[in-house]
Amino acid sequence: MQWETVIGLEIHVQLQTKSKIFSGASTAYGAAPNTQACEVSIALPGVLPVMNTEAARLAVKFGLAIGAEINQRSVFARKNYFYPDLPKGYQISQFEIPIVGKGEVEIEMDGKRRKIGVTRAHLEEDAGKSLHENFDKETGIDLNRAGTPLLEIVSEPDMRSAEEAVAYLRKIHSIVRYLGISDGNMQEGSFRCDANVSVRPVGQSEFGTRAELKNINSFRFVEKAIRIEVDRQIDLLEDGGEVVQETRLYDSDKNETRSMRSKEEAHDYRYFPDPDLPPMILDDAFIADVKQSLPELPHERKERFIDSFSLGVQESDQLTQDKALADFFEEVNTTSAAGPRIACNWILGELSASLNNEDLEITQSKISAPQMATLLDRIHDKTISGKLAKEVFAAMWQGEGDADSVIEKRGLKQITDSGEIEAIVDQVLADASDQVQQYKDGNQKVIGFFVGQIMKISQGKANPQQVNEILRKKLD
Amino acid sequence: MSITSDQITHIARLARLKTDPEKSEYYAAQLTRIMNLVEQMNQIDIGDTEPMSHPQDAGLRLRADAVTAEDQREDFQSIAPNAKDGLYLVPKVIE
Numbered sequence: 001m002q003w004e005t006v007i008g009l010e011i012h013v014q015l016q017t018k019s020k021i022f023s024g025a026s027t028a029y030g031a032a033p034n035t036q037a038c039e040v041s042i043a044l045p046g047v048l049p050v051m052n053t054e055a056a057r058l059a060v061k062f063g064l065a066i067g068a069e070i071n072q073r074s075v076f077a078r079k080n081y082f083y084p085d086l087p088k089g090y091q092i093s094q095f096e097i098p099i100v101g102k103g104e105v106e107i108e109m110d111g112k113r114r115k116i117g118v119t120r121a122h123l124e125e126d127a128g129k130s131l132h133e134n135f136d137k138e139t140g141i142d143l144n145r146a147g148t149p150l151l152e153i154v155s156e157p158d159m160r161s162a163e164e165a166v167a168y169l170r171k172i173h174s175i176v177r178y179l180g181i182s183d184g185n186m187q188e189g190s191f192r193c194d195a196n197v198s199v200r201p202v203g204q205s206e207f208g209t210r211a212e213l214k215n216i217n218s219f220r221f222v223e224k225a226i227r228i229e230v231d232r233q234i235d236l237l238e239d240g241g242e243v244v245q246e247t248r249l250y251d252s253d254k255n256e257t258r259s260m261r262s263k264e265e266a267h268d269y270r271y272f273p274d275p276d277l278p279p280m281i282l283d284d285a286f287i288a289d290v291k292q293s294l295p296e297l298p299h300e301r302k303e304r305f306i307d308s309f310s311l312g313v314q315e316s317d318q319l320t321q322d323k324a325l326a327d328f329f330e331e332v333n334t335t336s337a338a339g340p341r342i343a344c345n346w347i348l349g350e351l352s353a354s355l356n357n358e359d360l361e362i363t364q365s366k367i368s369a370p371q372m373a374t375l376l377d378r379i380h381d382k383t384i385s386g387k388l389a390k391e392v393f394a395a396m397w398q399g400e401g402d403a404d405s406v407i408e409k410r411g412l413k414q415i416t417d418s419g420e421i422e423a424i425v426d427q428v429l430a431d432a433s434d435q436v437q438q439y440k441d442g443n444q445k446v447i448g449f450f451v452g453q454i455m456k457i458s459q460g461k462a463n464p465q466q467v468n469e470i471l472r473k474k475l476d
Numbered sequence: 477m478s479i480t481s482d483q484i485t486h487i488a489r490l491a492r493l494k495t496d497p498e499k500s501e502y503y504a505a506q507l508t509r510i511m512n513l514v515e516q517m518n519q520i521d522i523g524d525t526e527p528m529s530h531p532q533d534a535g536l537r538l539r540a541d542a543v544t545a546e547d548q549r550e551d552f553q554s555i556a557p558n559a560k561d562g563l564y565l566v567p568k569v570i571e
Contacts, residue, residue: 017541024544033562034553038545042552042564054541075529076536082492084566089492097529130569140563268490273529281535 002202007165008157013182014190015058020147022049037143043087055149058181059099060290068103076277079269085128095271098122107167116168117156162226174298178323197229209243225250309340325362336373338380375403415462428453479507
Protein backbone atom coordinates (compact mmCIF):
# COMPACT_ATOMS: atom_id res chain seq x y z
CA MET A 1 0.00 0.00 0.00
CA GLN A 2 1.10 3.58 -0.66
CA TRP A 3 1.22 5.76 2.44
CA GLU A 4 1.06 9.49 2.87
CA THR A 5 2.77 11.22 5.79
CA VAL A 6 1.03 14.06 7.63
CA ILE A 7 3.05 16.33 9.90
CA GLY A 8 2.22 19.30 12.09
CA LEU A 9 4.82 21.11 14.19
CA GLU A 10 4.64 22.88 17.53
CA ILE A 11 7.59 25.22 17.86
CA HIS A 12 8.54 26.79 21.18
CA VAL A 13 10.48 30.00 20.77
CA GLN A 14 12.07 31.68 23.78
CA LEU A 15 11.45 35.40 23.42
CA GLN A 16 14.42 37.69 23.87
CA THR A 17 13.36 39.79 26.84
CA LYS A 18 15.55 40.95 29.69
CA SER A 19 13.12 39.85 32.38
CA LYS A 20 10.65 37.00 32.72
CA ILE A 21 7.13 37.09 31.36
CA PHE A 22 5.43 37.58 34.75
CA SER A 23 8.23 38.81 37.04
CA GLY A 24 11.34 40.97 37.20
CA ALA A 25 13.80 38.03 37.39
CA SER A 26 16.52 37.95 34.73
CA THR A 27 16.28 35.57 31.76
CA ALA A 28 20.04 35.51 31.00
CA TYR A 29 21.27 32.05 30.04
CA GLY A 30 23.90 30.15 32.00
CA ALA A 31 23.64 31.71 35.48
CA ALA A 32 24.33 29.61 38.62
CA PRO A 33 21.26 27.47 39.48
CA ASN A 34 18.31 29.29 41.03
CA THR A 35 20.07 32.66 41.24
CA GLN A 36 17.50 34.01 38.77
CA ALA A 37 14.52 32.36 40.40
CA CYS A 38 12.53 34.98 42.31
CA GLU A 39 9.48 34.37 44.50
CA VAL A 40 7.21 34.31 41.41
CA SER A 41 9.49 31.83 39.60
CA ILE A 42 9.50 29.44 42.55
CA ALA A 43 5.79 30.03 43.20
CA LEU A 44 5.82 31.13 46.82
CA PRO A 45 2.26 31.44 48.14
CA GLY A 46 0.63 34.82 47.64
CA VAL A 47 2.74 36.06 44.74
CA LEU A 48 1.04 37.51 41.67
CA PRO A 49 2.10 37.55 38.01
CA VAL A 50 2.57 40.91 36.26
CA MET A 51 2.77 40.79 32.48
CA ASN A 52 5.89 41.96 30.59
CA THR A 53 4.98 44.40 27.74
CA GLU A 54 7.98 43.36 25.68
CA ALA A 55 6.82 39.72 25.49
CA ALA A 56 3.50 40.90 24.06
CA ARG A 57 5.29 43.19 21.62
CA LEU A 58 7.54 40.39 20.32
CA ALA A 59 4.57 38.03 19.90
CA VAL A 60 2.67 40.66 17.91
CA LYS A 61 5.78 41.27 15.81
CA PHE A 62 5.80 37.61 14.81
CA GLY A 63 2.08 37.65 14.09
CA LEU A 64 2.35 40.68 11.81
CA ALA A 65 5.37 39.18 10.01
CA ILE A 66 3.38 36.12 8.94
CA GLY A 67 0.27 38.14 8.10
CA ALA A 68 -1.70 36.56 10.92
CA GLU A 69 -4.77 37.85 12.72
CA ILE A 70 -3.78 39.60 15.94
CA ASN A 71 -6.19 39.17 18.82
CA GLN A 72 -6.18 42.55 20.51
CA ARG A 73 -7.99 40.86 23.36
CA SER A 74 -6.31 37.63 24.42
CA VAL A 75 -6.71 35.54 27.54
CA PHE A 76 -4.21 33.75 29.78
CA ALA A 77 -5.25 30.33 31.04
CA ARG A 78 -3.90 27.80 33.49
CA LYS A 79 -2.69 24.50 32.09
CA ASN A 80 -2.71 22.13 35.03
CA TYR A 81 -0.20 19.34 35.51
CA PHE A 82 2.21 18.19 38.16
CA TYR A 83 5.93 18.08 37.59
CA PRO A 84 8.68 19.29 39.94
CA ASP A 85 10.07 21.83 37.45
CA LEU A 86 6.64 23.52 37.45
CA PRO A 87 6.28 24.59 41.08
CA LYS A 88 2.84 26.25 40.78
CA GLY A 89 1.24 23.01 39.57
CA TYR A 90 0.10 24.86 36.45
CA GLN A 91 1.69 26.63 33.55
CA ILE A 92 0.32 30.02 32.54
CA SER A 93 -0.46 29.74 28.85
CA GLN A 94 -3.16 30.84 26.43
CA PHE A 95 -5.91 28.50 25.34
CA GLU A 96 -9.17 29.73 23.84
CA ILE A 97 -7.98 33.17 22.75
CA PRO A 98 -4.26 33.25 21.83
CA ILE A 99 -2.50 36.52 20.97
CA VAL A 100 -1.81 35.42 17.38
CA GLY A 101 -4.44 33.70 15.24
CA LYS A 102 -4.32 32.17 11.77
CA GLY A 103 -1.46 33.02 9.42
CA GLU A 104 0.81 31.31 6.93
CA VAL A 105 4.39 31.05 5.72
CA GLU A 106 5.76 30.03 2.36
CA ILE A 107 8.38 27.34 1.93
CA GLU A 108 10.27 26.33 -1.16
CA MET A 109 10.92 22.68 -1.99
CA ASP A 110 12.85 21.75 -5.15
CA GLY A 111 12.00 25.10 -6.69
CA LYS A 112 8.28 24.76 -5.91
CA ARG A 113 6.60 27.14 -3.48
CA ARG A 114 4.09 25.89 -0.91
CA LYS A 115 2.10 27.62 1.77
CA ILE A 116 2.08 26.12 5.25
CA GLY A 117 -0.69 27.28 7.57
CA VAL A 118 0.01 28.54 11.05
CA THR A 119 -2.99 27.74 13.25
CA ARG A 120 -2.03 30.05 16.08
CA ALA A 121 0.79 31.34 18.24
CA HIS A 122 0.31 31.83 21.95
CA LEU A 123 2.29 33.23 24.85
CA GLU A 124 3.25 31.07 27.78
CA GLU A 125 5.89 30.67 30.46
CA ASP A 126 8.71 28.16 30.27
CA ALA A 127 9.21 25.54 33.00
CA GLY A 128 12.41 24.98 35.01
CA LYS A 129 14.98 22.27 34.40
CA SER A 130 15.24 18.86 36.04
CA LEU A 131 18.71 17.40 36.52
CA HIS A 132 18.56 13.65 36.96
CA GLU A 133 22.22 12.70 36.67
CA ASN A 134 23.97 14.24 39.65
CA PHE A 135 22.10 12.66 42.52
CA ASP A 136 21.28 9.10 43.58
CA LYS A 137 17.82 9.24 44.99
CA GLU A 138 16.92 12.78 44.15
CA THR A 139 16.32 15.03 41.20
CA GLY A 140 17.82 18.51 41.23
CA ILE A 141 15.60 21.39 40.18
CA ASP A 142 16.89 24.63 38.65
CA LEU A 143 14.15 27.24 38.27
CA ASN A 144 16.19 29.91 36.46
CA ARG A 145 14.35 29.10 33.24
CA ALA A 146 10.92 28.97 34.90
CA GLY A 147 8.92 31.97 33.70
CA THR A 148 11.01 32.72 30.61
CA PRO A 149 8.58 33.95 27.94
CA LEU A 150 7.79 31.47 25.18
CA LEU A 151 5.86 31.85 21.97
CA GLU A 152 4.40 28.51 20.94
CA ILE A 153 3.82 28.46 17.20
CA VAL A 154 1.39 25.75 16.12
CA SER A 155 1.20 24.75 12.46
CA GLU A 156 -1.64 23.16 10.53
CA PRO A 157 -1.03 19.49 9.62
CA ASP A 158 0.12 20.76 6.22
CA MET A 159 3.47 19.05 5.76
CA ARG A 160 3.76 15.82 3.81
CA SER A 161 7.39 14.81 4.32
CA ALA A 162 10.25 15.12 6.80
CA GLU A 163 12.02 17.44 4.33
CA GLU A 164 9.02 19.76 4.22
CA ALA A 165 8.86 19.81 8.00
CA VAL A 166 12.52 20.83 8.15
CA ALA A 167 11.99 23.49 5.47
CA TYR A 168 9.10 24.94 7.48
CA LEU A 169 11.11 24.79 10.72
CA ARG A 170 14.02 26.60 9.03
CA LYS A 171 11.63 29.20 7.69
CA ILE A 172 10.21 29.94 11.13
CA HIS A 173 13.75 29.99 12.53
CA SER A 174 14.81 32.44 9.87
CA ILE A 175 11.79 34.68 10.56
CA VAL A 176 12.33 34.84 14.32
CA ARG A 177 16.03 35.61 13.80
CA TYR A 178 15.24 38.38 11.30
CA LEU A 179 12.68 39.85 13.65
CA GLY A 180 15.19 39.64 16.49
CA ILE A 181 12.54 38.18 18.78
CA SER A 182 14.68 35.17 19.76
CA ASP A 183 18.30 34.10 19.52
CA GLY A 184 16.97 30.81 18.06
CA ASN A 185 19.71 28.78 19.71
CA MET A 186 18.62 25.13 19.51
CA GLN A 187 21.46 23.77 21.66
CA GLU A 188 20.56 26.10 24.52
CA GLY A 189 16.89 25.25 24.06
CA SER A 190 15.66 28.67 22.98
CA PHE A 191 14.15 27.13 19.83
CA ARG A 192 12.46 23.75 20.38
CA CYS A 193 10.24 21.59 18.28
CA ASP A 194 7.63 18.88 18.83
CA ALA A 195 6.29 17.03 15.81
CA ASN A 196 2.84 15.48 15.39
CA VAL A 197 3.27 12.64 12.93
CA SER A 198 0.71 10.31 11.35
CA VAL A 199 0.35 8.28 8.17
CA ARG A 200 -2.69 7.42 6.05
CA PRO A 201 -3.27 5.48 2.85
CA VAL A 202 -2.82 7.74 -0.20
CA GLY A 203 -6.22 9.11 -1.20
CA GLN A 204 -7.81 8.84 2.24
CA SER A 205 -9.10 12.18 3.49
CA GLU A 206 -9.29 11.58 7.23
CA PHE A 207 -6.06 11.68 9.22
CA GLY A 208 -4.47 8.62 10.82
CA THR A 209 -3.83 8.43 14.56
CA ARG A 210 -0.87 10.62 15.42
CA ALA A 211 2.09 10.34 17.74
CA GLU A 212 3.71 13.41 19.26
CA LEU A 213 7.50 13.40 19.08
CA LYS A 214 9.30 15.36 21.77
CA ASN A 215 12.85 16.29 22.55
CA ILE A 216 14.17 17.03 19.07
CA ASN A 217 16.91 19.60 19.41
CA SER A 218 18.47 20.04 15.98
CA PHE A 219 17.29 20.44 12.39
CA ARG A 220 19.00 17.18 11.47
CA PHE A 221 17.28 15.27 14.29
CA VAL A 222 13.86 16.61 13.27
CA GLU A 223 14.28 15.01 9.88
CA LYS A 224 15.67 11.76 11.29
CA ALA A 225 13.08 11.48 14.06
CA ILE A 226 10.16 11.99 11.67
CA ARG A 227 11.58 9.47 9.18
CA ILE A 228 12.06 6.79 11.80
CA GLU A 229 8.61 7.42 13.29
CA VAL A 230 6.94 7.23 9.86
CA ASP A 231 8.70 3.90 9.21
CA ARG A 232 7.58 2.60 12.58
CA GLN A 233 3.94 3.54 11.97
CA ILE A 234 3.88 2.06 8.46
CA ASP A 235 5.45 -1.21 9.68
CA LEU A 236 2.92 -1.35 12.49
CA LEU A 237 -0.07 -0.76 10.19
CA GLU A 238 1.14 -3.16 7.52
CA ASP A 239 1.49 -5.85 10.17
CA GLY A 240 -2.16 -5.31 11.03
CA GLY A 241 -1.46 -3.27 14.16
CA GLU A 242 -2.74 0.14 15.23
CA VAL A 243 -1.00 3.39 16.03
CA VAL A 244 -1.69 4.58 19.56
CA GLN A 245 -2.08 8.28 20.25
CA GLU A 246 0.80 9.01 22.61
CA THR A 247 3.87 11.09 23.32
CA ARG A 248 7.12 9.56 22.12
CA LEU A 249 10.65 10.58 22.91
CA TYR A 250 13.29 10.68 20.18
CA ASP A 251 16.58 9.07 21.21
CA SER A 252 19.28 10.41 18.90
CA ASP A 253 21.91 7.94 20.12
CA LYS A 254 19.82 4.91 19.15
CA ASN A 255 17.93 6.75 16.37
CA GLU A 256 14.58 5.48 17.61
CA THR A 257 11.43 6.85 19.17
CA ARG A 258 9.97 5.33 22.30
CA SER A 259 6.79 5.74 24.26
CA MET A 260 6.68 8.10 27.26
CA ARG A 261 3.88 6.41 29.18
CA SER A 262 4.47 8.53 32.28
CA LYS A 263 3.06 11.62 30.60
CA GLU A 264 -0.13 10.08 29.25
CA GLU A 265 -2.51 10.88 32.05
CA ALA A 266 -1.10 14.37 32.22
CA HIS A 267 -2.81 15.17 28.92
CA ASP A 268 -5.98 16.10 30.79
CA TYR A 269 -4.89 19.67 31.47
CA ARG A 270 -8.19 21.18 32.65
CA TYR A 271 -7.50 24.62 31.21
CA PHE A 272 -9.37 27.57 32.67
CA PRO A 273 -8.84 31.36 32.50
CA ASP A 274 -6.25 32.43 35.07
CA PRO A 275 -8.11 34.46 37.70
CA ASP A 276 -4.86 36.34 38.48
CA LEU A 277 -4.69 37.79 34.98
CA PRO A 278 -7.51 39.78 33.38
CA PRO A 279 -7.68 39.72 29.55
CA MET A 280 -4.78 41.41 27.78
CA ILE A 281 -6.06 44.31 25.69
CA LEU A 282 -3.70 45.79 23.11
CA ASP A 283 -4.90 49.02 21.52
CA ASP A 284 -4.48 50.07 17.88
CA ALA A 285 -1.58 52.36 18.73
CA PHE A 286 0.33 49.42 20.25
CA ILE A 287 -0.15 47.34 17.11
CA ALA A 288 0.72 50.26 14.81
CA ASP A 289 3.88 50.88 16.78
CA VAL A 290 4.99 47.25 16.42
CA LYS A 291 4.15 47.33 12.71
CA GLN A 292 6.50 50.29 12.29
CA SER A 293 9.33 48.33 13.85
CA LEU A 294 9.09 45.42 11.40
CA PRO A 295 12.41 44.87 9.60
CA GLU A 296 12.90 43.53 6.10
CA LEU A 297 11.91 39.85 6.13
CA PRO A 298 13.81 36.93 4.56
CA HIS A 299 11.57 36.60 1.50
CA GLU A 300 11.67 40.37 0.90
CA ARG A 301 15.43 40.43 1.21
CA LYS A 302 15.72 37.50 -1.17
CA GLU A 303 13.66 39.31 -3.82
CA ARG A 304 15.80 42.41 -3.36
CA PHE A 305 19.01 40.37 -3.79
CA ILE A 306 17.63 38.93 -7.02
CA ASP A 307 16.53 42.34 -8.32
CA SER A 308 19.36 44.63 -7.27
CA PHE A 309 22.33 42.28 -7.42
CA SER A 310 21.22 40.03 -10.31
CA LEU A 311 21.79 36.94 -8.19
CA GLY A 312 20.04 33.65 -8.90
CA VAL A 313 16.98 32.46 -6.95
CA GLN A 314 18.80 29.58 -5.28
CA GLU A 315 21.86 31.56 -4.22
CA SER A 316 19.72 34.46 -2.96
CA ASP A 317 17.80 31.94 -0.92
CA GLN A 318 21.02 30.50 0.51
CA LEU A 319 22.33 33.95 1.35
CA THR A 320 19.17 35.27 3.00
CA GLN A 321 17.98 32.32 5.09
CA ASP A 322 20.37 33.23 7.89
CA LYS A 323 20.14 36.93 8.67
CA ALA A 324 23.75 37.07 9.86
CA LEU A 325 24.97 35.59 6.56
CA ALA A 326 22.91 38.07 4.54
CA ASP A 327 24.29 40.91 6.67
CA PHE A 328 27.83 39.60 6.06
CA PHE A 329 27.22 39.54 2.32
CA GLU A 330 25.86 43.08 2.30
CA GLU A 331 28.75 44.37 4.37
CA VAL A 332 31.28 42.77 2.01
CA ASN A 333 29.41 44.10 -0.99
CA THR A 334 29.25 47.69 0.23
CA THR A 335 32.89 47.68 1.42
CA SER A 336 34.40 46.05 -1.65
CA ALA A 337 34.53 47.30 -5.22
CA ALA A 338 34.55 43.75 -6.58
CA GLY A 339 30.78 43.58 -7.04
CA PRO A 340 27.99 41.30 -5.77
CA ARG A 341 28.68 38.42 -8.18
CA ILE A 342 32.17 37.70 -6.87
CA ALA A 343 31.11 38.39 -3.25
CA CYS A 344 28.29 35.85 -3.57
CA ASN A 345 30.61 33.23 -5.12
CA TRP A 346 33.22 33.56 -2.40
CA ILE A 347 30.76 33.64 0.49
CA LEU A 348 28.75 30.64 -0.69
CA GLY A 349 31.96 28.92 -1.88
CA GLU A 350 35.21 29.14 0.08
CA LEU A 351 33.75 30.82 3.16
CA SER A 352 30.73 28.54 3.59
CA ALA A 353 32.89 25.46 3.00
CA SER A 354 35.36 26.58 5.69
CA LEU A 355 32.55 27.30 8.12
CA ASN A 356 30.94 23.91 7.46
CA ASN A 357 34.25 22.15 7.84
CA GLU A 358 34.66 23.44 11.36
CA ASP A 359 30.95 23.49 12.17
CA LEU A 360 30.97 27.24 12.73
CA GLU A 361 28.21 29.83 12.37
CA ILE A 362 28.84 32.87 10.19
CA THR A 363 29.02 34.96 13.36
CA GLN A 364 32.05 32.85 14.39
CA SER A 365 33.82 33.27 11.05
CA LYS A 366 37.59 33.57 11.30
CA ILE A 367 37.54 36.12 8.49
CA SER A 368 35.53 39.28 9.07
CA ALA A 369 33.44 40.99 6.41
CA PRO A 370 35.90 43.90 5.97
CA GLN A 371 38.81 41.42 5.65
CA MET A 372 36.85 39.46 3.06
CA ALA A 373 36.13 42.69 1.19
CA THR A 374 39.85 43.52 0.98
CA LEU A 375 40.64 40.06 -0.35
CA LEU A 376 38.02 40.45 -3.09
CA ASP A 377 39.38 43.91 -3.90
CA ARG A 378 42.83 42.40 -4.47
CA ILE A 379 41.33 40.02 -7.02
CA HIS A 380 39.38 42.87 -8.55
CA ASP A 381 42.41 45.19 -8.88
CA LYS A 382 44.43 42.25 -10.23
CA THR A 383 46.98 42.20 -7.40
CA ILE A 384 46.37 38.45 -7.18
CA SER A 385 44.72 35.92 -9.44
CA GLY A 386 41.55 34.13 -8.38
CA LYS A 387 43.54 30.96 -7.96
CA LEU A 388 46.13 32.47 -5.64
CA ALA A 389 43.30 34.20 -3.77
CA LYS A 390 42.29 30.76 -2.50
CA GLU A 391 45.73 30.36 -0.98
CA VAL A 392 45.46 33.81 0.58
CA PHE A 393 41.99 32.95 1.90
CA ALA A 394 43.29 29.75 3.51
CA ALA A 395 46.17 31.66 5.12
CA MET A 396 43.78 34.32 6.43
CA TRP A 397 41.54 31.59 7.81
CA GLN A 398 44.56 30.13 9.64
CA GLY A 399 45.15 33.51 11.25
CA GLU A 400 48.13 34.70 9.22
CA GLY A 401 46.71 38.19 8.99
CA ASP A 402 44.71 40.20 6.50
CA ALA A 403 44.88 39.86 2.72
CA ASP A 404 47.52 42.52 2.10
CA SER A 405 49.97 41.23 4.67
CA VAL A 406 49.56 37.61 3.49
CA ILE A 407 50.17 38.66 -0.12
CA GLU A 408 53.20 40.66 0.97
CA LYS A 409 54.65 38.00 3.27
CA ARG A 410 54.22 35.16 0.81
CA GLY A 411 55.21 37.25 -2.20
CA LEU A 412 52.03 36.39 -4.06
CA LYS A 413 51.62 39.67 -5.83
CA GLN A 414 50.60 39.08 -9.42
CA ILE A 415 53.13 39.92 -12.11
CA THR A 416 51.52 42.48 -14.41
CA ASP A 417 54.71 44.00 -15.77
CA SER A 418 54.52 42.92 -19.42
CA GLY A 419 58.32 43.05 -19.83
CA GLU A 420 58.76 40.58 -17.00
CA ILE A 421 56.08 38.28 -18.40
CA GLU A 422 57.57 38.51 -21.87
CA ALA A 423 60.94 37.38 -20.53
CA ILE A 424 59.35 34.29 -18.96
CA VAL A 425 57.42 33.56 -22.17
CA ASP A 426 60.61 33.82 -24.23
CA GLN A 427 62.40 31.44 -21.88
CA VAL A 428 59.61 28.86 -22.04
CA LEU A 429 59.35 29.01 -25.82
CA ALA A 430 63.13 28.67 -26.21
CA ASP A 431 63.15 25.54 -24.02
CA ALA A 432 60.28 23.89 -25.89
CA SER A 433 61.08 23.98 -29.58
CA ASP A 434 59.25 20.65 -30.15
CA GLN A 435 55.98 22.02 -28.80
CA VAL A 436 56.43 25.26 -30.72
CA GLN A 437 56.72 23.22 -33.90
CA GLN A 438 53.56 21.26 -32.95
CA TYR A 439 51.71 24.54 -32.50
CA LYS A 440 52.90 25.78 -35.86
CA ASP A 441 51.66 22.48 -37.36
CA GLY A 442 48.19 23.40 -36.14
CA ASN A 443 47.97 21.77 -32.69
CA GLN A 444 46.21 24.49 -30.68
CA LYS A 445 46.17 22.35 -27.55
CA VAL A 446 49.85 22.85 -26.71
CA ILE A 447 49.00 26.40 -25.69
CA GLY A 448 47.89 24.85 -22.39
CA PHE A 449 51.32 23.36 -21.96
CA PHE A 450 52.98 26.75 -22.45
CA VAL A 451 50.66 28.45 -19.98
CA GLY A 452 51.35 25.69 -17.47
CA GLN A 453 55.13 26.16 -17.81
CA ILE A 454 54.85 29.94 -17.52
CA MET A 455 52.72 29.66 -14.38
CA LYS A 456 55.17 27.18 -12.93
CA ILE A 457 58.12 29.51 -13.44
CA SER A 458 56.21 32.55 -12.18
CA GLN A 459 54.84 30.50 -9.25
CA GLY A 460 51.33 31.21 -10.42
CA LYS A 461 51.84 34.94 -10.22
CA ALA A 462 51.79 35.89 -13.88
CA ASN A 463 48.54 37.56 -14.89
CA PRO A 464 46.80 34.86 -16.97
CA GLN A 465 45.19 37.32 -19.39
CA GLN A 466 48.51 38.98 -20.20
CA VAL A 467 50.22 35.60 -20.51
CA ASN A 468 47.68 34.56 -23.14
CA GLU A 469 48.01 37.77 -25.09
CA ILE A 470 51.80 37.70 -25.14
CA LEU A 471 51.92 34.01 -26.05
CA ARG A 472 49.59 34.45 -29.02
CA LYS A 473 51.55 37.48 -30.17
CA LYS A 474 54.84 35.55 -30.10
CA LEU A 475 53.51 32.38 -31.72
CA ASP A 476 51.21 33.72 -34.40
CA MET B 477 -25.70 15.80 34.05
CA SER B 478 -24.51 13.36 36.64
CA ILE B 479 -21.01 12.79 37.96
CA THR B 480 -19.96 9.21 38.70
CA SER B 481 -17.74 8.13 41.56
CA ASP B 482 -15.18 6.96 38.99
CA GLN B 483 -14.97 10.50 37.71
CA ILE B 484 -14.43 11.67 41.29
CA THR B 485 -11.48 9.30 41.63
CA HIS B 486 -10.08 10.47 38.28
CA ILE B 487 -10.26 14.22 38.88
CA ALA B 488 -9.04 13.82 42.45
CA ARG B 489 -6.00 12.00 41.10
CA LEU B 490 -5.39 14.68 38.46
CA ALA B 491 -5.50 17.34 41.17
CA ARG B 492 -3.40 15.16 43.52
CA LEU B 493 -6.16 15.24 46.15
CA LYS B 494 -6.48 12.39 48.56
CA THR B 495 -10.12 11.41 48.86
CA ASP B 496 -11.81 8.88 51.08
CA PRO B 497 -13.11 6.16 48.72
CA GLU B 498 -16.13 5.68 50.96
CA LYS B 499 -17.12 9.26 50.42
CA SER B 500 -16.90 9.28 46.62
CA GLU B 501 -20.66 8.68 46.19
CA TYR B 502 -21.25 11.62 48.49
CA TYR B 503 -18.91 13.89 46.51
CA ALA B 504 -20.42 12.68 43.26
CA ALA B 505 -23.89 13.66 44.42
CA GLN B 506 -22.71 17.09 45.56
CA LEU B 507 -20.79 17.83 42.38
CA THR B 508 -23.75 16.66 40.31
CA ARG B 509 -25.88 19.26 42.07
CA ILE B 510 -23.33 21.97 41.23
CA MET B 511 -23.20 20.84 37.61
CA ASN B 512 -26.99 20.95 37.48
CA LEU B 513 -26.91 24.52 38.73
CA VAL B 514 -24.47 25.40 35.92
CA GLU B 515 -26.73 23.56 33.49
CA GLN B 516 -29.67 25.64 34.72
CA MET B 517 -27.71 28.86 34.13
CA ASN B 518 -26.87 27.65 30.65
CA GLN B 519 -30.60 27.71 29.86
CA ILE B 520 -30.82 31.46 30.35
CA ASP B 521 -31.03 33.43 27.12
CA ILE B 522 -28.35 36.14 27.35
CA GLY B 523 -28.60 37.23 23.72
CA ASP B 524 -25.24 37.91 22.11
CA THR B 525 -23.44 38.98 25.27
CA GLU B 526 -19.76 38.04 24.98
CA PRO B 527 -18.65 35.52 27.59
CA MET B 528 -16.28 37.01 30.17
CA SER B 529 -13.06 35.29 31.13
CA HIS B 530 -12.62 37.28 34.32
CA PRO B 531 -15.15 38.53 36.88
CA GLN B 532 -13.81 42.08 36.69
CA ASP B 533 -14.24 44.10 33.55
CA ALA B 534 -10.58 45.10 33.61
CA GLY B 535 -7.64 44.88 31.24
CA LEU B 536 -4.28 43.38 32.11
CA ARG B 537 -1.71 45.72 33.59
CA LEU B 538 1.54 45.59 31.62
CA ARG B 539 4.96 46.31 33.11
CA ALA B 540 8.16 47.48 31.43
CA ASP B 541 10.76 44.84 30.61
CA ALA B 542 13.32 45.42 33.35
CA VAL B 543 15.19 43.14 35.73
CA THR B 544 14.10 44.14 39.21
CA ALA B 545 14.46 40.90 41.20
CA GLU B 546 17.59 40.25 43.20
CA ASP B 547 19.17 36.91 43.92
CA GLN B 548 17.55 35.57 47.10
CA ARG B 549 18.54 31.95 46.62
CA GLU B 550 20.04 31.57 50.05
CA ASP B 551 16.91 32.83 51.80
CA PHE B 552 14.60 30.72 49.67
CA GLN B 553 16.67 27.57 50.04
CA SER B 554 16.91 27.98 53.81
CA ILE B 555 13.18 27.25 53.99
CA ALA B 556 13.18 24.55 51.28
CA PRO B 557 12.77 20.94 52.48
CA ASN B 558 15.94 19.90 50.64
CA ALA B 559 18.57 21.72 48.59
CA LYS B 560 22.13 21.08 47.49
CA ASP B 561 24.65 22.79 45.20
CA GLY B 562 22.12 25.54 44.60
CA LEU B 563 19.49 23.08 43.36
CA TYR B 564 16.17 22.28 45.01
CA LEU B 565 16.06 18.54 45.56
CA VAL B 566 12.93 16.45 45.08
CA PRO B 567 12.40 12.68 45.16
CA LYS B 568 13.83 11.10 42.01
CA VAL B 569 11.68 11.70 38.93
CA ILE B 570 12.17 9.21 36.12
CA GLU B 571 11.02 9.90 32.59
